Amino acid sequence: MVNRRELGKLGAGLVLAGLAPRLATAKDSGFKIMMTPKWTGFPYFELTGDGAKAAAKELGDTLIYAGADHADVSLQVETLQNFVNQKPDAIILAAIDLNAVAPVLEEARKKGIVVTTYDADAAVPARDMFVNQLSYEQAAKVMLDAALIDVPEGGEIAFVAASPTSPNHMAHIKIMTELTKTDPKYQVFKVVDTQFAGDDDAKSYDVAVNLMQAHPNLKVIISSSAVSAPAAARAIEASGHVGKVYATGFALPSAIKRYLENGSQKAFAFWDPFELGYVAAYETHMKLAGKFDPSKVGATIEVPKANATFTAGKDGEVVYGKPLIFTKDTVGKYDF
Amino acid sequence: MSAPDDAAVGNRKGSRRAIAFVLRLREAGVLVFLAALGTLFAVLTNTFLTTQNLTTVASSAAILAIAACAQAVVLLTRNLDVSVGAMMGFAAYLTADFAARHPAIAPWQLVLIPLAIGAALGAINGLLVAYGKVPALIATLGTMSLYRGLTYVYAHGQEVTSSRLPPWMLTSVDARIAGVPLLAAAATAIVVIVWAFLQYFPWGRRIYAVGSNPLAAFYFGLRAERVVLMAYTLCGVLCGAAGLLYAARVGTVTVVLASGWEMSSLAAAVIGGVSVSGGAGSVIGAALGAVVLATIDNGLVLLAVPEFWRMFIQGVAIVAAVAADAAIASGIRASLRTRGAK
Numbered sequence: 001m002v003n004r005r006e007l008g009k010l011g012a013g014l015v016l017a018g019l020a021p022r023l024a025t026a027k028d029s030g031f032k033i034m035m036t037p038k039w040t041g042f043p044y045f046e047l048t049g050d051g052a053k054a055a056a057k058e059l060g061d062t063l064i065y066a067g068a069d070h071a072d073v074s075l076q077v078e079t080l081q082n083f084v085n086q087k088p089d090a091i092i093l094a095a096i097d098l099n100a101v102a103p104v105l106e107e108a109r110k111k112g113i114v115v116t117t118y119d120a121d122a123a124v125p126a127r128d129m130f131v132n133q134l135s136y137e138q139a140a141k142v143m144l145d146a147a148l149i150d151v152p153e154g155g156e157i158a159f160v161a162a163s164p165t166s167p168n169h170m171a172h173i174k175i176m177t178e179l180t181k182t183d184p185k186y187q188v189f190k191v192v193d194t195q196f197a198g199d200d201d202a203k204s205y206d207v208a209v210n211l212m213q214a215h216p217n218l219k220v221i222i223s224s225s226a227v228s229a230p231a232a233a234r235a236i237e238a239s240g241h242v243g244k245v246y247a248t249g250f251a252l253p254s255a256i257k258r259y260l261e262n263g264s265q266k267a268f269a270f271w272d273p274f275e276l277g278y279v280a281a282y283e284t285h286m287k288l289a290g291k292f293d294p295s296k297v298g299a300t301i302e303v304p305k306a307n308a309t310f311t312a313g314k315d316g317e318v319v320y321g322k323p324l325i326f327t328k329d330t331v332g333k334y335d336f
Numbered sequence: 337m338s339a340p341d342d343a344a345v346g347n348r349k350g351s352r353r354a355i356a357f358v359l360r361l362r363e364a365g366v367l368v369f370l371a372a373l374g375t376l377f378a379v380l381t382n383t384f385l386t387t388q389n390l391t392t393v394a395s396s397a398a399i400l401a402i403a404a405c406a407q408a409v410v411l412l413t414r415n416l417d418v419s420v421g422a423m424m425g426f427a428a429y430l431t432a433d434f435a436a437r438h439p440a441i442a443p444w445q446l447v448l449i450p451l452a453i454g455a456a457l458g459a460i461n462g463l464l465v466a467y468g469k470v471p472a473l474i475a476t477l478g479t480m481s482l483y484r485g486l487t488y489v490y491a492h493g494q495e496v497t498s499s500r501l502p503p504w505m506l507t508s509v510d511a512r513i514a515g516v517p518l519l520a521a522a523a524t525a526i527v528v529i530v531w532a533f534l535q536y537f538p539w540g541r542r543i544y545a546v547g548s549n550p551l552a553a554f555y556f557g558l559r560a561e562r563v564v565l566m567a568y569t570l571c572g573v574l575c576g577a578a579g580l581l582y583a584a585r586v587g588t589v590t591v592v593l594a595s596g597w598e599m600s601s602l603a604a605a606v607i608g609g610v611s612v613s614g615g616a617g618s619v620i621g622a623a624l625g626a627v628v629l630a631t632i633d634n635g636l637v638l639l640a641v642p643e644f645w646r647m648f649i650q651g652v653a654i655v656a657a658v659a660a661d662a663a664i665a666s667g668i669r670a671s672l673r674t675r676g677a678k
Contacts, residue, residue, distance in 0.1 A: 200592075206630075227588075230497075230587070238510040
């Protein structure tokens with residue numbers, strides 16, 4: 001039996017709980033932000049976490065960085081569910097799957113939690129903004145530019161993606177394929193295959209080896225996965241295809257340093273993960289403080305440390321957009 | 337099963353011959369399957385049967401063959417080890433990290449590290465299962481998380497990249513002896529040694545005895561605990577070797593190295609005719625099972641088949657292998673009944 005007074009208390013509690021997020025947005029520091037990468041332990045994501053922590057420290061927020069130790073979508077959903085239960089002001093994540101994380105994120109947004117994706121997006125209604133490292137177009141172009149450094153005369157190219165539901169990888173592949181048909185600069189390339197390696201190093205290695213067997217005239221293996229691109233470089237070296245086939249795409253400088261320095265590879269692309277994490281946390285903070293509204297196309301935000309002003313685009317996408325290309329001469333400058 | 341066992345089961349001439357045939361079928365099954373796959377891919381593509389492609393398949397299969405051999409040794413005792421991938425990862429990461437910090441280490445010294453780590457991890461599994469009486473699945477599920485977790489704690493978010501490994505580590509696994517990839521030669525040697533140990537040494541025979549009939553083994557005076565402990569330790573040593581080769585092959589050693597290999601090793605062993613109910617099958621079959629999986633992977637890429645069909649076909653192969661195993665078992669039971677009736 002429940003008496004009326006207790007019901008009253010319950011009601012008041014519910015009203016307060018409902019108000020809490022709104023009250024939180026009124027302050028301008030001391031936010032609790034929880035962040036999960038695709039998986040922890042990989043230097044790239046650890047650096048984005050370090051960048052986000054640096055921003056949070058400067059702005060007076062607390063940032064908790066946690067996640068599973070391998071890329072498993074059900075584990076990521078579990079992590080996010082745990083986050084939601086701890087009632088943070090915001091969640092920052094790199095989504096493993098566009099749709100699988102959507103329900104839990106929508107639940108979070110209903111509770112007033114601001115959701116920011118970075119590195120890899122979730123379905124649009126499930127998040128407030130997507131801090132995109134490079135626009136899909138920029139990413140596609142920088143990878144093809146790196147491929148042109150490898151093989152200026154062009155030829156057959158093949159792609160290795162994580163999975164067909166990996167949003168950024170598939171978007172890159174689609175645009176690269178179009179560019180090879182429409183853009184005169186890239187028409188020297190012919191796309192012959194796309195394979196999936198699930199961000200797994202051994203699988204990527206085997207896929208690369210098998211691609212070289214399947215397509216004897218293959219010139220470049222391109223992957224947006226920072227796991228697959230170095231594994232492909234290793235496979236090329238190990239299977240005696242040096243000088244005939246090149247690997248390129250996105251890779252951490254530390255992972256491909258060896259191949260650039262020994263001359264088996266010529267160019268890889270990337271961006272600064274520390275700064276990307278910094279910008280994601282900075283913009284999330286400004287959204288919480290009511291100083292930046294990513295849902296308004298054309299809204300701008302200045303990030304002094306990144307030395308740039310970013311503009312919100314369609315569907316809450318804010319492009320960070322500073323690609324880097326590493327070659328033998330420049331790879332030594334980076335320490336990640 | 338050894339010759340005396342066969343004699344005990346089949347006393348009629350006909351049934352003895354039939355049983356001998358069926359027993360041989362375990363490896364025959366995977367060989368037939370492999371030949372069928374090979375023929376299929378050879379007909380459908382013009383690149384499958386090239387020397388270069390076949391050596392590629394051999395290299396791809398090599399490390400999984402060792403892992404499958406490790407899994408098979410435990411399966412033969414009527415147990416299971418799902419920490420295979422975690423043991424490989426733990427041994428590989430610690431070894432690669434050590435090599436990166438001590439680039440001057442001699443190859444033979446470095447090789448001992450993963451073997452010792454593997455032996456220790458395998459022995460922990462063995463103690464839990466044999467003496468702790470914890471069901472194998474639960475015990476190794478626990479140690480799988482434990483070993484992977486320790487690797488993660490030790491690595492502290494880092495990875496060992498190819499530029500930090502001693503160059504000989506990478507070049508040695510790429511080497512070829514008379515056209516045969518060193519990796520494939522090493523795997524073959526390891527599997528044959530383990531097979532010979534299980535076939536011809538008393539300690540090896542005891543693994544089969546405990547797995548095929550624990551009660552009989554007990555009355556015979558075998559200490560099953562010791563045999564199971566030994567099987568798990570051997571499994572660990574083999575995982576250490578596989579982990580080192582994996583690290584050298586891929587070049588970049590991360591904390592997630594070989595995750596999921598507990599299942600691939602199990603799949604390879606089962607496809608290779610190793611019975612999940614213990615005592616039957618051989619490590620050579622398990623290694624052939626690994627070759628089947630590598631052939632499927634390779635052939636489907638050559639055919640430009642979407643990779644998800646690989647999972648499907650792998651699944652079909654596993655179900656077919658287990659069904660064949662069940663059919664063989666009921667065949668043996670039936671022949672035992674006919675003998676009893678006579």
